[in-house]
Amino acid sequence: MADTKIKNATISDVAKLAGVSMKTVSRVFNNEKYVSKDKKDKILKVAAKLNYRPSVQARGLAGSKSFMVAMFVDKLEGDYLTKVLRGILDRSEPAGCHLVVEVLKAQGDKEKLKQVLNSVNFDGVVLTSPICDDTVVLDALKESNVPTVRIGPGFDYEGTFKVAIDEFKAASQITEYMISQGHSRIGFIKGDPKHACSLERERGYLRALQLAGLPIENNLIAPGLFSYESGRKAAELLLDAENRPTAIFASNDDMATAVLAVARERGIAVPEDLSIVGFDDADHAAIVSPSLTTVRQPVVQMASAAFDLLHEGQEHGSEFIPHPFELCIRDSVASPNE
């Protein structure tokens, strides 16, 4: 019942006990050069004994680094964001940096934005779609001078870092894969237009058809919003049409799963009578039946790279290298039977 809160050791406790100045202790904990080996050893020993750790708050107040990075999210949903968090944490933890999650409703949550940006001095901010393309947010970040990295942005924005895969190429390749399996009537379900990747994926699909000399039929293209429900609607649209497609490319795995469900309800066998591909390699892509052929983005690595860009304070404008994607060939595609 010791309700006496044991106070943590401070830098001056360590300095006193080690017989040096605070500044020297500070040097050690900031990995500055020019500390004699014996003093450094002594300081480290004393610090360990006292169980000393620099206070994040004091450092943040006194210095220019806060040891906190933020991730701004629109809404917390899906395993994509979990992977982003994991990727950041993989690097931020060893760097002694804390990850703060801030919710920012899309489109002009200006009040919240000011609140967050003025009350905490983040060492950097990671943005994902769709707010990585929200200029209100980007402008505010720029004005606050906070290093910013955007994962999968739709356009370039001066002074920010960018991490992405080549969505266009990925979409194009998975479409080509279906074409190579013999499909020529390939339906497409668009993603949420709020996300920049949606357009890229559509462009990739169209390009692949075009390159293969296949006609582009508008009634083979259905709108979608990335959600399972929107995928169902699109699937119904596509599958109830006369002369239905022999394959469907859904812009993400949730919608591809919806196509799977609608096909099953209609007694259409997958992949025998209908091939399906998705995008993302979401956690459930491999565990639905049949498992989904899809495109995998290395989300965790991308997020780790995002943190590294922030932390290493790279130069902007260094050539952008897209991260590699990967076609996950599984069981939802077969050659059309006729």
Place this chain on the structure above:
Amino acid sequence: MADTKIKNATISDVAKLAGVSMKTVSRVFNNEKYVSKDKKDKILKVAAKLNYRPSVQARGLAGSKSFMVAMFVDKLEGDYLTKVLRGILDRSEPAGCHLVVEVLKAQGDKEKLKQVLNSVNFDGVVLTSPICDDTVVLDALKESNVPTVRIGPGFDYEGTFKVAIDEFKAASQITEYMISQGHSRIGFIKGDPKHACSLERERGYLRALQLAGLPIENNLIAPGLFSYESGRKAAELLLDAENRPTAIFASNDDMATAVLAVARERGIAVPEDLSIVGFDDADHAAIVSPSLTTVRQPVVQMASAAFDLLHEGQEHGSEFIPHPFELCIRDSVASPNE
């Protein structure tokens, strides 16, 4: 290209412009009583003009509150944790509190634990399974005097808050549901023994059988680890046995989905030839085919409640009220045909 970082307004800027002392401004921003209305109005007006927000770091250093809460996680995976984060953020944001995510490898990541607890003074910490039952963590938290709330803990720990559903009752009810549908040979796939809920769910299953006067057959009970893969193994064990069960209760939805897949591979129709239930109502439970009958925990609400307990500084030991669970009756259960 204004690289001149505009400094944020401080409390003394506001005080000066409003013609009051810093302390009075402080009072307003901390909602203390005893500030005359006209001064308060004036201060608020000036603060708005200056776009002033109290610095989290300065407040944390000077005062006893840090305006930061932490969530300690073992590993960041699955939609359960996403929901917990969302639940906390739903409440922490309006409260002006920031959410920090810290990864703590299970079992004695003492170094990291000290690091985190000594460098930041959290207003509270939220723990989920399995680390909510890690006594090393609990002891350290207790010693640091940090308000702690545990979601779904396996035992009580003095001085901590608890948020949970009645796992035992939930498991028992869903088992009873299958019995009511006519099943008498019901298989069970255990959860990861590291998680306290695993045992509770098993107890609930056993109790329901017992109450119904059904025999408990050990070869109807298979080990599992909550993962899809472990679910596959368990399903194979259960389904390859002679006299296989007519129904299987998997301790979570990932494993239930695995049972679905294995059944499909074996040509066993679900739910006609085999009924399946899961637990959790994970995101994919409703979108697999057939959709899974399962138990839903109000995870988001539970996490919100967790934050509230921290923030409102409730008394410990006030009667614990389990959160309500809900049976989600979907398409994976039917009466056995014989």
Place this chain on the structure above:
DNA sequence: CTGAAAGCGCTTACAG
């Protein structure tokens, strides 16, 4: 390689 002083932006503990 080392340190003394000032200051970061707040709250605390008092005093009135």
Place this chain on the structure above:
DNA sequence: CTGAAAGCGCTTACAG
């Protein structure tokens, strides 16, 4: 209802 002073635990900017 209000405020002056001290202090939270660090880093900064200098000086040596």
